[in-house]
Amino acid sequence: MKRSTRLIHLGRPPRTGHGPRTVNHPVVRASTVLFDSTAQMADARRRRDTERLFTYGVRGTPTAFALEDVIADLEGGFGAKLYPSGQAAVAGAMLAFLKPGDHVLVTDSVYQPVRRLFARHLEARGIQVDYYRPDGSDILDLIRPETRLIHAESPGSFTMEMQDIRALADIAHDAGALLSVDNTWASGWAFQPLAHGADLSILAATKYVCGHSDVMMGTVTTTEAHYQTLHDSWLTLGTVVSADDCALALRGVRTLPIRFDAHGRHAMAVANHLAARPEIAAVLYPPREGDAGHALFTRDFTAAAGLMTVAFQADIPRARVEAMVDALELFGIGASWGGFESLALICDLSNRRADADIRPGIHLRLHIGLEDPDDLIADLDAAMLALGG
Template sequence: MTADRSRQSERTRLIHLGRSAPIEGVRPVNPPVVRTSTVLAPDIATMRANKARRDDGSRVFSYGARGTPTAHALEDAWAALEGGERALLFPTGLAAIAHVMITCLAPGDHVLIQNTVYPQVHNIRSAYLERRGIATSYFDGTVQDAAAKITPATRMIYGENPGSWVYDLIDVAALATLAHDHGALLVVDNTWASGLLHKPLAHGADISVIAGTKYVVGHSDVMIGAVVANGDLGRDLWRMQVVMGQTVSPDDAYLTLRGLRTIAARLPMHAAGALRIARHLEGHPLIAAVLHPALESHPRHELWRRDFTGANGLLTLAMRADLDMATVDRFVDTLGLFGIGSSWGGFESLALPQAPDTVRGWTHPGIAVRLHIGLEDPADLEADLSRGLAAIG
């Protein structure tokens, strides 16, 4: 008897998405890792039929670079997670972002970019877009600022929800309306929510981009990105993916699918620890502010409550203004349970200081310290942070 998936919670669906097809009446729990470059057809007629289907935009197991059954299982699961028709896999989240811009923008177009997006997007802007006659400008994340800066040549509004480091939230539905009224696409980087906590496509966005390296993988051992879109747009993105030769290894697809199965269990643990620590640190004499969307003090907390179903393990500390970088570095170096690394989303806790003039959208005079709260006991992390702050106090 087949269960009615439409009645199941997402937590249940994630366990059963992208599962193996039966083999001789039985099936493994997880899809096999299919490693191959060449795929053999039984005859010329089958090869030609598969090529015709592929040229028409259908997904066909016909060549290793076009995806194996392992990657196809992950694509199906990821599309279902995001509520889209088609998911495409890329070697990194940055590769996924670049692919969207290369596919959807042409010389003479204009793209409006949220100021606080992932920093490497600014490198795509300067090193690729502007050199090829694609105009760019920034907006502060509000619909009002976007409306003031959109032009007849605007073909894309690119945002991240919430923005990196400062977690400024955007109103996806309102930005989608603005973009569509001007014949533009809305693209949303959904890495923070990882497809589970927020659904940009359901709010009107055209494309969702995720760095699966973070919470989807969850174990800090795979680099992968994904793009999710619907209809002709999804097919256009897929065709350009074939042209550009973008692919991922079956082993990385397998590990990512394994991580995706447990994301609904892991993210609430990250979120609970982060919120506990954020509240623990609010009001500390060495900390001017704690930035976290689930805190009532967040300026767009109500928007987070409206559009998200939860939070993750990220928070940013604004250190007191008189603490210099050497002092803040000493605080981070003193921590025993926090690794020093620039990624996040794995099971381990991380800490990373950043000078205020290098963080876009930073409105505090003090140095920023981003914390990723892993799966350790929050009480142990609190004690570690208290020791670190005492060392500079």
């Protein structure tokens, strides 16, 4: 079957032979699970560490199991675990595979809250962290004997650098380390890091997987070799996602292919229009020809998301960019992305180490939603009158 067909049919209620069944998986809310006998409960407890059994809410419900199956297939992995946010998924992956004394390399373009996680929690607990340039040019010089994991993000947050995941996987494995990839931009649909050698693929399912800006969720998908370690850590941490959120994510993921395609088409139209405007110094959008990461994108990705960053000319002050954003009618001002609506957010790049790699000028991240792109372009053009004074 084609991948889009599998997304429609995986994770649905099983056939029982006892009459009709629902199209969507039932929402199974549970903490306590009752057994018919002490022997049945004892048997389930003996088997539950190696089999996925419905024995207690913290271990997952049938609704969560259905979503795990869909995400694992979407990401091309052996198994997936669910977390209450994308940030929690990153933290869960790190805690599963790192211990005090270990060293981790993180892309310098990483999502800011992840940088805070490393600085405030992992480094404080004896896990050493270094940041490598997003192009990977200095990564070999930074690897140590105690390096246990490389964490990549492609494209990078805000600055949209593409990374060669296959090359990073080879470097990690040669060093005896794992490679984890934040795959939220591609959301498993446009790119599968595990197929390119990565060991862990992490999604903020809050974004395109759920798709409607009303659910917080994260996922980590891994290979058979590392699944048990991930599962055991997930269980020990008591990381639970509600059945209601799982049901909303299942509903959202069914339409991921058509939504993702529309976001990409709309974004390309907007990107091409903005690139021609004199106020814009650069449009950072790897799917667009001429972008620094376009060759890697074309080689590895099969579809384009709706997230991009535009860099204004260096002589345009922040106050005017803020006035322009305030003047937008169709773009919401808010964090996150991946929902059906368009969003605008001024970027804070002050935490980046490799400042020389960043084009001067104010950067604005745009998420291009499902509105008609002509309307979005007209809204941007009208708002840009605020840049003049």
